[in-house]
Amino acid sequence: MLSKKTKYGLKALTYLASQEKRKPVQIAEIAKHENISQKFLESILLTLRKTGILGSKKGKGGGYYLIKDPSEIPMTTVIRVLEGPIAMVPCVSLNFYEQCDDCPDENECSVHKLMLMVRDSALDVYRNNTLADILT
Amino acid sequence: MLSKKTKYGLKALTYLASQEKRKPVQIAEIAKHENISQKFLESILLTLRKTGILGSKKGKGGGYYLIKDPSEIPMTTVIRVLEGPIAMVPCVSLNFYEQCDDCPDENECSVHKLMLMVRDSALDVYRNNTLADILT
DNA sequence: GAATTATCCTATTAATTCTATGGGATAAAC
C-alpha cells in the first residue's frame, strides 16, 4: 500500500509542476487545493527540499518550487525519497539491500525469485516516467 | 513492503510444492525447515486452506497439502489471499476498488495515472507465474 | 474406547509503522 506521505507528496509535486510560472507556492495553498493536512504536508515538502527536489523561500512571497524541469524528475527518485525501497523485500533492493536472516541462500528462495521480477517490472515503470509524464 | 505473512505463506507453499509425494506435511516440519514461528505459520496455513489453496488432515499422519498442481496455482491468487490488493492504491484496484475521498476526479489524478501503470506491470508478473514457476 | 497426535479456532497482547499535531525558532520582506 502506498503511504499517504507518498501520495500527498506526489500530488504536491504535480501541483507545483502544473504552475504557469516557476514562482514559490505556499504550503497552505497546496494543502487547500489537494485536500491535505497542512502540517503533514509541511513535513513532506521539507524532505523533498532536503533531497534536492524542491527549493524554498522564506517570508512573504515565499513557498516551495521545483528546482528542475518536471521532465528531469524521474519517478524512481520521488518514490525512493518518499516511500523508500521500490522492492517489496530488502533482499532484492538495489538501493536498500539487506540480507534476510531466515534465508540461507537467496538463489534458492522462491520469494526472492518472484519479488525480483516484481521489482524489475515496477522499476521499469518508474524509470520510464518523469513528473512531466504523469501530469494530466 | 511484503508482509511476513505473505513471505512465510509463499515459503510454505513452495515447500509443499517441492515434496516428492503429495501427502500431508505437518506445520511443525514446515516451520522448522523455513525458520518460521510455528504458531504464526499455523494461522497462515489456515487461511490458505479456507481459500481452497490447501487441504488438511487432522490427527496422526495429518498436516497440510496442496489441492492442485503447483502449475495450477497462479501468483495472483496467492498474493491476493495473503497480501490483499495488488494495487498500491484502492482507486486502481481490480478486486478491492475504493474511491479516494480526497480526489474529485480519478482521471485528473497523477497518482492514479502512475499507480495504474505500476499495477498493470505487477499484474503482468503475477498472472504469468504460477507456484510451479517460482520453484528453484 | 482411551490415549495420542495434529489441526482448528478465537482472543489477546506486543511491536512496529504511519499519520497527524503542537509550538516555537529562523529568516525574508516590507
Add this chain to the structure above:
DNA sequence: GTTTATCCCATAGAATTAATAGGATAATTC
C-alpha cells in the same frame, strides 16, 4: 520591528502487523 512563511524537533494518536496463548475438535493407533 512587524508580518509572513518556512524550519525543526518532539510527541501523541491511530492503525496495522506480528506473534502468542489456550483450549476445542477430529483422526489415528493400540
